[in-house]
Amino acid sequence: MDALMLSRLQFAVATFFHFIFVPLTLGLVILIAIMETIYVRTGDELYKRQAKFWGKIFIVNFAIGVLTGITLEFQFGTNWSRYSKYVGDIFGSLLAIEATTSFFLESTFLAVWIFGWNRLSPKVHLLAIWLVAAASNASAYWIIMANAWMQNPVGYVLRGDRAELDNFLAVVTNNFGWQQYFHTLSGAYILAGFFVMGVSAYHILRRQHLEFFTKSFRFGLIFALIFSVAEVVQGHIHGAEVAKIQPAKLAAMEAHWDTRANAPQTLFLIPDEKNERNLLEFGKIPGALSMLAYHSPSAVVKGLKDFPKDERPPVALTFISFRIMVALGFLFVLLTAVGWLWRNNLEAHPRFLRLLIWAIPLPYIALQTGWIVAEVGRQPWIVYGLMKTQAAVSPIAVSQVGTTLVGFIALYSLLGFVAFYLIRKFAIAGPEPAAAAIPTGGPSAAAGPQEEPGEASGTFVEEG
């Protein structure tokens, strides 16, 4: 393999791993902030314990997300130096703005939240977690706008041998980027919702911490339900935008070979890239693809054969990933709808609860396949229509990339195992016992937020 392929693999490994941990943080932090808000408003300790319990899982995910994010930022320079030189004027500034406006805020105030339970007033402590929530969701905006520029470059002019910024406003209001942002964010919120539901289901099945987890479940359910429905609707709009802006990607997503009006949607098929056709097609819905992509059954959908061979994305991978993502998207609507119907007597549906535990990985798969569609489907371009991926790689030796790729895989596997182990351990262990259960605190131990928690409760149980 050459440095190009190795660099692509390395970037894929780094992004894939990073994006296992980040999506959970984006949604979970909002749920934690809501829980703590209720605690501060009502003084009900249960919500404080909820914030702490989910907070512990959040922290592990956040730490790995931050640390693996740095390698992504620096890899543009290490492995994609020609790309960096070409687009730094625009792409680099979005990353720099992300760091200055969001990374500082989230990292600094997460530490305040972690270490500030006894040093800050409840309101200031609450503000800290809301700032983390706002900053992490804002950072997602900046990085997705940067990616959106690779998908749909706008607001630039080609000068000399690079793309230079021409219209900043156009770059940060890139419509394609907004679509991607809402699509990715909804996916992340669904993931957080399913995670909370799955872990809660585990405890509800075992009839432990019932009140705690029934209430947690409700948060996760509402969140997942809203965003599962929103995702299907918005996903359709996003797809239509892809059809307009990246027709080759759309053709690969659907394994659509021949340009034609009234293009059908095929429910099942196996793409055969070599012979430019599909095998085993059945379940054709006439006109459906034209309808979905351009809102008119007579619309012409350009087929892959009408793109030069060296400008077609890998078809099978894009197609299969897209199918998996869409199927899962509909499954999420179904699962959350059933959950909503049964929300008041969950314990009567142990099978459903068991199913939800097993459903935890599904949104992860949906998000990863979604990224494959976005990134693999954009190939062979690194910046759509402007720069090919093969022109972007650094002049580095194969041995260098080979070594670091092995390093990435080894280090990330190790971290992945440890993180999985810890998250599972925290999830299964359940929340810390209520403050009232601690003998030394006396009758007033179940103190509301009005009292200084640190002073009032004497000794607290020591964590981890």
Next chain:
Amino acid sequence: MLPTIWFLLWGILWAVYFMLDGYDLGIGTLMPVLGKSETDRRLIFRAMGPFWDGNEVWLITAGGVTFAAFPTTYAVMFSGLYTALMLILFALILRGVSFAFRDEYDHPLWKKVWDGCLIVGSFLPALLFGVAFANIFRGLPLDSEGIFQGTLFSLLNPYGIAGGILFLLLFCQHGALWLAAKTTGELEERAAAMARRLWPWLFLMSVIFLLATQRITNLFANYLANPVLLVIPLLAVAALVMIRVYMRKGAWWRAWFASAAVIVLVTLFGVVGLYPNLLPSSIDPAYSLTAFNSSSSPLTLKIMLAVALTFVPVVIAYQTWVHFIFKDKISHEDLAREEGY
């Protein structure tokens, strides 16, 4: 004008990163010597706990700003120093997760593993940042295409290694002072003794590095042309002496601030000496990347300047506030509280 402003900001961002994360990296490096007992080690982690992540963001920002303001420099610097940089990144990942993982499982071996990650993850970046920056001061083998014609081993020349040792000593001194200021009892004394023991070595190494810089690099050219700039290295030496003065009095915070000044001034000494070069080429000065031939468009520089001038002061304000809330010495009671990772 804009490229010059950004050149200075670029240097300041790196300087602030070294000043802040420097104490974390120094403490981590000294962990095997200072953390005698399990309680010591927990106190040491706790002394950095609320800060390390916010400190590390300065590195991300320095990297991001290099990308945004000087894309060509970013491309050449990061791909040229590929292996060194990847080692730094892997090390920083290990350092970071050791905070999140260490106290989550109660087994001596588990703790040992993460303590080890902290040590390696602090030592390597401290050393390699020094090696990298010394090599930049000296000039990198960049050809006419801006392609780095060397390897990790060509960075390990005597001057590069001297830079690495200087950074290690600077950060260890900085970390020992932080720990002395943040802890009590035996641990405070041990950290203080370490700071006192390190100082002569730091002084000696600074002198050696300064002399070597005069012989091996072109950094002094700017200073000879504008002698008023010599105030930077002179202030650095003065701050270095002040560390010693404050240590004598047991004024650990003041000594730490003096040490912070040394780190900032040493970095600025190098950066000002480099100007207008960001990456001088050792093959031919004509191939050097400068603030002018590697910068972004004026529009990008203007927008980024507006962003930086608006947000960086805000960042400094809230990070100062956070340091202020957690300014007290770490006590054993803190470890027993229900807070922390």
